[in-house]
Amino acid sequence: MRAVFLTLLLLASAGLSPLALAQPVEAARAQTPHVQAQLLADVSAVRPGGEIWLGVAQKIIPGWHIYWKNPGDSGLPPTITWSSVPTGTHVGPLQWPTPGRFSMGPVTNYGYGGEVVLLAAARLPNDLSPGERITLGADVEWLVCEEECIPERVKLSLSLPVQTASAPGEDAAAITAARAKLPSEAPWPARFQREGGQVRLHLESAAFQQTPPRAVWFYPEAWGHIDHSGAQFFRVDERGLTITLPASEAASPDALGGVLVIERDGDAPRGFSIVATQTPVAATVSSAADVLLAMLMALAGGLLLNLMPCVFPVLSIKALSLLQHGGGRAARLNGLVYLAGVLASFVFLAGLLWLFRVGGENLGWGFQFQSPLFVGVMAALMFAVGLNLSGVFEIGLGATGMGDTLARRAGLTGSFFTGVLAVAVATPCTAPFMGAAIGYALAQPAPILLAVFLALGLGFALPYLALSFWPSLHRRLPRPGAWMVVLRQALAFPMYGATVWLVWVLARQGGPESVLRVSSVLLLLALAAWIYGKSAQAARAPRRLGAGAALFAILAGGFILASPGEAVDAATRHWEPYRPERLETLLQADKPVFVNLTADWCITCLANERVALDRAEVKDLLRRKGITYLKGDWTNQDADISALLAQNGRNGVPLYLFYPRGNSAPMRVLPQILTATLLVEAFSAVPDAVSPSHP
Amino acid sequence: MRRFSFAKLTMTLVFSILAGSAGAAVDIGKPAPAFAGVGADGRPVALADYKGKTVILEWTNHDCPFVKKHYESGNIPNLQKDAAAQGIVWLQVISSAPGKQGYVDGATARQLNERRGASPAGTVLDPDGKIGRLYDARTTPHLYIIDPSGALTYKGGIDSIRSAKQEDIAKADNYIRLALADIAAARPIGQNNTQPYGCTVKYAD
Numbered sequence: 001m002r003a004v005f006l007t008l009l010l011l012a013s014a015g016l017s018p019l020a021l022a023q024p025v026e027a028a029r030a031q032t033p034h035v036q037a038q039l040l041a042d043v044s045a046v047r048p049g050g051e052i053w054l055g056v057a058q059k060i061i062p063g064w065h066i067y068w069k070n071p072g073d074s075g076l077p078p079t080i081t082w083s084s085v086p087t088g089t090h091v092g093p094l095q096w097p098t099p100g101r102f103s104m105g106p107v108t109n110y111g112y113g114g115e116v117v118l119l120a121a122a123r124l125p126n127d128l129s130p131g132e133r134i135t136l137g138a139d140v141e142w143l144v145c146e147e148e149c150i151p152e153r154v155k156l157s158l159s160l161p162v163q164t165a166s167a168p169g170e171d172a173a174a175i176t177a178a179r180a181k182l183p184s185e186a187p188w189p190a191r192f193q194r195e196g197g198q199v200r201l202h203l204e205s206a207a208f209q210q211t212p213p214r215a216v217w218f219y220p221e222a223w224g225h226i227d228h229s230g231a232q233f234f235r236v237d238e239r240g241l242t243i244t245l246p247a248s249e250a251a252s253p254d255a256l257g258g259v260l261v262i263e264r265d266g267d268a269p270r271g272f273s274i275v276a277t278q279t280p281v282a283a284t285v286s287s288a289a290d291v292l293l294a295m296l297m298a299l300a301g302g303l304l305l306n307l308m309p310c311v312f313p314v315l316s317i318k319a320l321s322l323l324q325h326g327g328g329r330a331a332r333l334n335g336l337v338y339l340a341g342v343l344a345s346f347v348f349l350a351g352l353l354w355l356f357r358v359g360g361e362n363l364g365w366g367f368q369f370q371s372p373l374f375v376g377v378m379a380a381l382m383f384a385v386g387l388n389l390s391g392v393f394e395i396g397l398g399a400t401g402m403g404d405t406l407a408r409r410a411g412l413t414g415s416f417f418t419g420v421l422a423v424a425v426a427t428p429c430t431a432p433f434m435g436a437a438i439g440y441a442l443a444q445p446a447p448i449l450l451a452v453f454l455a456l457g458l459g460f461a462l463p464y465l466a467l468s469f470w471p472s473l474h475r476r477l478p479r480p481g482a483w484m485v486v487l488r489q490a491l492a493f494p495m496y497g498a499t500v501w502l503v504w505v506l507a508r509q510g511g512p513e514s515v516l517r518v519s520s521v522l523l524l525l526a527l528a529a530w531i532y533g534k535s536a537q538a539a540r541a542p543r544r545l546g547a548g549a550a551l552f553a554i555l556a557g558g559f560i561l562a563s564p565g566e567a568v569d570a571a572t573r574h575w576e577p578y579r580p581e582r583l584e585t586l587l588q589a590d591k592p593v594f595v596n597l598t599a600d601w602c603i604t605c606l607a608n609e610r611v612a613l614d615r616a617e618v619k620d621l622l623r624r625k626g627i628t629y630l631k632g633d634w635t636n637q638d639a640d641i642s643a644l645l646a647q648n649g650r651n652g653v654p655l656y657l658f659y660p661r662g663n664s665a666p667m668r669v670l671p672q673i674l675t676a677t678l679l680v681e682a683f684s685a686v687p688d689a690v691s692p693s694h695p
Numbered sequence: 696m697r698r699f700s701f702a703k704l705t706m707t708l709v710f711s712i713l714a715g716s717a718g719a720a721v722d723i724g725k726p727a728p729a730f731a732g733v734g735a736d737g738r739p740v741a742l743a744d745y746k747g748k749t750v751i752l753e754w755t756n757h758d759c760p761f762v763k764k765h766y767e768s769g770n771i772p773n774l775q776k777d778a779a780a781q782g783i784v785w786l787q788v789i790s791s792a793p794g795k796q797g798y799v800d801g802a803t804a805r806q807l808n809e810r811r812g813a814s815p816a817g818t819v820l821d822p823d824g825k826i827g828r829l830y831d832a833r834t835t836p837h838l839y840i841i842d843p844s845g846a847l848t849y850k851g852g853i854d855s856i857r858s859a860k861q862e863d864i865a866k867a868d869n870y871i872r873l874a875l876a877d878i879a880a881a882r883p884i885g886q887n888n889t890q891p892y893g894c895t896v897k898y899a900d
Contacts, residue, residue, distance in 0.1 A: 074833055105898035106898065151860075
């Protein structure tokens with residue numbers, strides 16, 4: 001309004017005729033039921049050959065929005081047709097301010113609410129003569145939506161005098177402000193890589209680590225490259241900023257263009273225009289230093305794995321077998337064979353993961369425990385090892401004890417399978433270092449994946465290997481004797497404990513039915529072990545009979561185990577099951593959210609729940625702060641949870657994510673070992689919920 | 696010889712894993728998600744009823760300006776007639792939730808079609824948005840074509856010019872018209888995955 005008045009004033013002061021004043025200057029503004037539109041110029045008078053900025057300001061009524069050049073899943077970008085400009089005028093392409101996003105159900109749109117100015121730079125022809133007036137006319141069309149959409153259309157025009165020098169106009173400030181809202185050219189090299197259902201966008205700059213962003217969103221400028229509605233996740237490390245975007249199924253482009261909006265603490269969101277180039281696969285192979293670092297982390301993770309609760313029963317077997325074999329060459333050999341067993345298992349797992357990754361399946365560490373059959377077999381195996389330790393039966397031994405050769409062979413085979421067993425049981429526990437290393441490895445080409453897994457295996461086998469190799473460590477162990485039998489029998493109990501745990505996992509996966517089933521299997525197994533053990537001491541014919549009976553019992557057990565059960569779910573809980581849509585809704589609403597990704601077979605997860613998450617003070621704090629507790633149960637394979645893990649560079653549970661204020665504050669990844677104090681500290685940052693429903 | 700066949704076996708295995716992996720429920724060339732619902736005529740309607748026929752699904756909302764563009768101009772009603780002449784089953788799907796724009800009962804849906812000169816083979820009422828979400832329908836209009844074997848052969852927009860203006864229809868590539876020609880000529884559909892445009896489907900919150 002002021003602008004129009006000033007224009008009039010300027011026109012008058014420029015000594016123009018009343019006829020000129022009768023030009024339709026009012027048409028610079030137009031009003032529809034939803035939008036007030038105005039054509040702006042940054043000058044009040046133009047000069048021949050001058051360059052000016054034009055803008056169309058749109059003031060949208062509250063709750064409604066118009067669209068960005070890529071409107072997202074629906075909608076339509078506004079169009080401006082420069083319908084009347086002096087011949088020879090060149091108007092540049094529309095320049096779009098940094099957009100925002102609007103979600104409705106499964107649909108996400110990109111656009112603007114409130115006030116927005118679309119800009120264009122124009123160069124006027126040289127043949128204008130001072131004293132004349134030019135008219136700049138624009139047909140502006142837009143689709144304005146709240147929930148419903150209305151297409152609207154206005155004609156705007158502006159009349160400006162031609163002078164020998166241009167004069168700044170009243171709208172210059174508005175134009176300058178609008179230009180400040182345009183995304184700036186990104187100063188960092190950008191590249192992207194499509195991998196399965198994800199696009200990974202990487203911006204290379206160490207600066208990100210100095211002032212880490214609070215929130216990040218990438219707006220692709222074209223349809224079909226990424227799924228507009230999917231969640232975006234970002235990670236900052238010393239190499240830069242990496243954003244994981246959900247790919248849309250259309251073919252991958254050579255270049256990915258768009259606007260990246262970065263929010264930092266104490267700073268308004270800033271937009272950066274980006275054109276990322278697709279790096280050929282060869283160039284994505286990480287540097288040797290990266291690989292080495294990942295291998296070192298894997299090594300450390302493997303070492304740590306020995307201390308994780310789920311490995312304890314196996315640790316005890318290892319200690320025991322070491323004592324059995326005594327020292328010297330035999331021990332070293334056993335140590336190496338154990339290493340071989342561990343490595344072979346890790347190679348097998350790496351191969352399996354690689355194969356599934358090639359197949360596009362979203363599997364992660366510990367995935368094998370998602371198969372009830374595998375859990376059942378593991379329970380039976382643990383139980384059998386327990387029975388063996390209890391002395392119910394011996395493997396491969398005659399009645400009269402062991403010959404030297406036989407002992408060594410049985411020992412070596414035993415060591416190998418101890419290694420295999422140790423890995424099988426260890427997998428559900430993701431040691432803190434290991435999670436990152438495996439996450440990294442899974443995104444790498446097969447050789448690196450293998451290298452990292454081998455490092456992991458080496459780390460895992462290292463303590464036992466050290467014991468078997470260094471006599472000095474050996475001398476600290478007590479001498480063999482009758483006490484070993486007692487110890488061995490005592491160590492059977494951790495195995496029974498592991499069996500109990502696995503039966504419980506199975507109960508959660510397959511319901512009460514499966515408990516009956518697996519218990520029957522264990523009963524048959526015990527029977528088979530007893531028959532076998534007894535008959536091994538007998539003469540030849542009963543021995544054969546015994547072996548036959550044992551085999552029959554085992555087969556019957558296998559048959560029972562292989563028939564599938566049905567899943568059941570719990571009735572009472574103080575958390576909500578994790579669903580991506582639910583998380584998205586909460587984040588959009590800037591609500592505090594805590595996400596716990598867990599699985600019943602993950603002892604670390606359960607320990608964390610017991611000692612921290614389910615503690616009264618934590619529960620109380622969750623309620624008081626209005627923090628929604630979403631729990632993703634990965635006990636059975638779940639694509640949504642696998643995706644969330646992957647988005648955070650993880651492939652195993654536990655993973656704890658804390659969003660203090662939805663999308664408007666940075667997400668924190670909490671440590672994999674939780675304490676109540678740690679949680680109380682994290683959650684206390686959230687202001688008390690002032691909701692009448694939670695008095 | 697033996698090694699060769701082993702390699703072949705491995706490759707077959709790997710490729711069959713690859714082929715079965717793409718994940719999303721609505722991919723071109725994959726079986727279209729089965730659905731069952733109630734038609735505007737009050738009778739049950741299911742995709743399985745039309746096995747052996749080509750089916751076109753059209754998400755619609757009669758109050759959406761983009762839908763109006765294509766109905767008032769006669770574009771969609773003509774396509775519906777031509778599809779029917781080719782023996783193709785055209786089903787409208789209305790996923791607007793009760794209380795939202797475009798939500799209608801069966802009788803109203805039929806009246807609307809009569810008034811607009813539209814003649815789809817049927818109208819599927821999907822007020823809870825289940826079918827819409829199953830197909831990941833995002834706009835009105837949003838179109839899907841399912842071949843007689845039940846595989847999805849087209850998904851996307853109605854034409855190439857994203858606007859609410861009727862005068863653009865003549866200038867645009869009409870993707871459905873092109874697809875009908877491809878089907879008539881027993882060719883695979885050329886442009887089978889295009890950008891849909893229009894109003895957001897008014898799903899239940």
